[in-house]
Amino acid sequence: MSDSQYAVIYDLHSHTTASDGRLTPQELVHRAHEMRVGTLAITDHDSVAAIPAAREEIARAGLPLTLVNGVEISTLWENHEIHIVGLNIDIAYPTMTALLEEQKARRQQRGQMIAERLEKARIPGAWEGALRLADGGAVTRGHFARFLVETGHAKNMAEVFKKYLARGKTGYVPPQWCTIKQAIDVIHHSGGKAVIAHPGRYDLSAKWLKRLLAHFSEQVYLNDGNHDGYWDIDMYVPVERVAS
Secondary structure, eight states: OOGGGSOOEEEEEEOOTTTTOSSOHHHHHHHHHHTTEEEEEEOOBTOOTTHHHHHHHHHHHTOOOEEEEEEEEEEEETTEEEEEEEESOOTTOHHHHHHHHHHHHHHHHHHHHHHHHHHHTTOTTHHHHHHHHHTTSOOOHHHHHHHHHHTTSOSSHHHHIIIIISTTSTTOOOOOOEEHHHHHHHHHHTTOEEEESOGGGGOOOHHHHHHHHTTOSSOOEEEOSOOSSSOOOEEESSTHHHHO
């Protein structure tokens, strides 16, 4: 089968080393091309830092890849942490820039508190370890999880969250994110579409999920559940309204 006979693949939820991904922006766009992705959205956690470098690499390498400006904003709604993806945003929009700076400060503060709690549990060096693994990107719980696996405190990432980082566990610190309304408003004002990331992960009843969806006049974002920090293939319907 020739390349022209393949359907165009859309990946509208991907992370880089700017948050908890393992690939640099340059590596990610080449991986997307290798996987026959035609349209890619980079949606790092509360960061758009990777997008200029990715766009520059696409142009330099002449990749036949459409890049969608994106971000995944962490929010709080009814005591649930809900992630809102913004697609086709203006990454230089002042209000968006200000919100992401506030989120960065909140993430930094939470990370330091997680490290302090782990220190009290006789697990030293967690902050330094997470910073090293983040390698200049935003420090996430995923980096703490990798550190704890690396230092032998758990066998895998799932065990880390179960033992240390989930709600009620030793290293859990309640998030202090922006509200869902703030995230949606900023995304819309920056010219983007606001959609829900992986709605199946929030452990909501049908009644509560319906209440959550009432915040959106647009489509729902679906995730296939694979979130290993390397590659996510997601579905967004209809995609042509995003990639146009």
